[in-house]
Amino acid sequence: MPGRKGTRAALACAAAAVMLVAPLAASAAGEPEIDLAADRFDLAPRIYTVTPSSEPGAINGPSSVKVWDADTNKLIKEVPVPSDRADGLSRPHHFMAVPGRNFAFVMAFAPSSSIKVFDMVTNEFTNEIPTGLGARHLEFDPNGAIAYSANFDGDSISVININAQKTMATIPVGDRPNYVEHVRTKNGPRLFVSNFGEDTVTVIDADTYQVVDTITVGDGPFNMAETFDHKSLVSADARSNTATFVDVNTLEVTDQIDIEGEHRTDLPASAFQRLNPRITPDGKWLLIGNQDASAVSVINIEERKLEKLIPAGLGADIAFFPKGPAEGYAFVTNRYDNFVTVAKLNGDDPPTFHKNIPTEKIGSHYSTFTEDWSQGIVSERPGRAYSVIDMTKLEETANVWVGGTPGPSEPDSSQDYTRAGPDMAVYVWFDRGKAMVHHERGEV
Secondary structure, X not given: OOOOOOOOOOOOOOOOOOOOOOOOOOOXXXXXXXXXXXXXXXXXXXXXXXXXXXXXXXXXXXXXXXXXXXXXXXXXXXXXXXXXXXXXXXXXXXXXXXXXXXXXXXXXXXXXXXXXXXXXXXXXXXXXXXXXXXXXXXXXXXXXXXXXXXXXXXXXXXXXEOOOOEEEEEEEOOOOEEXXXXXXXOOEEEEEEEEOOOOEEEEEXXXXXXXXXXXXXXXXXXXXXXOOOOOEEEEEEOOOOEEXXXXXXXXXXXXXXXXXXXXXXXXXXXXXXXOOEXXXXXXXXXXXXXXXXXXXXXXXXXXOEEEEEEEOOOOEEEEEOOOHHHOOEEEEXXXXXXXXXXXXXXXOEEEEEEEEEEOOOOOEEEEEEOOOOOEEEEEEOOOOEEEEEEOOOOEEEXXXXXXXXXXXXXXXXXXXXXXXXXXXXXXXXXXXXXXXXXXXXXXX
């Protein structure tokens, strides 16, 4: 790609909660149909996967949303992802539960130019929202009223009115926009867009939808993170292996830090560098999954310097910060390896390696958590599975195959890592008829 461009009723916390009521459809064959009139306030928790999803080049036919019983890990229902093509191709990517609603947005690469709306009560697709080509990733505004899609294949972003389920604007940006970050600045709300195909971040006025600046950062800005003082945005630049700090008010680059590490050159093209930055809950440390160096780069945010590298697996990816029994740890996925890495958070001192949690299949990528944080649900992309992790013991208790040819259990640098497994495995529970899910980055 480089170049071209769980205690169910007790807790009610969630950072992305989802509201809409309709009769729940029949479950899979042999399962009883649920009468929503009697059971709307006692809907059972479920896990959602979309498969095949993730790597677009490996998706050559239809995909589906699969709904899993979160207690038994048995399939409840399978729903085809809509497509207007004869071959059923849609190339879906993320399953994004929408804050304050009972529906999710299913994102996709090209050839899709829309977001599919999935009702999590009826477990059916209900609408389609036009966007630019390849609406891959999504950001919500702080009020949960507006969503912004990064249209990776269309060099644009789209602004979506969530209540109306309509696109308000599509705005041209740079090459291969990968993520959008909504930031409140002294000059008003701004949208920062990482243009992965080049070395820039586009800045847009979130009120007028006008581009106000284009900032040169490192090469291949993949993802971003806003510091907790709301003064800086960090761009994680995958091809230059740098973290670029931008002042969100002056729009000037203030620091650029090499994330270091021994970057492997023997990996297949599908394992190209991707960098996902995450900030620890105390706001002091920036953790970047340094994928081709099998490490997590730890940056001291106040001092703007690299403190250390924590050893991790091949494809060290996203740091999650659970609460509950594992609070005080970072839970780091490894995109091409057969374990999840756990780091201990140490306050003013940098995080340290704690342990690796072996998984049956390779490719941990995205984690969600049960309502009481007692379990982690981890998608495994090339492994075509999801893992259930006991967050007290920090060990895998189940591994669930989601479809397709079963993926590998051991990493091998000669493998093609484009196997299209589930990009996400999203745990959803219901509180008085409202769908709830813990936010990706660990907030509630």
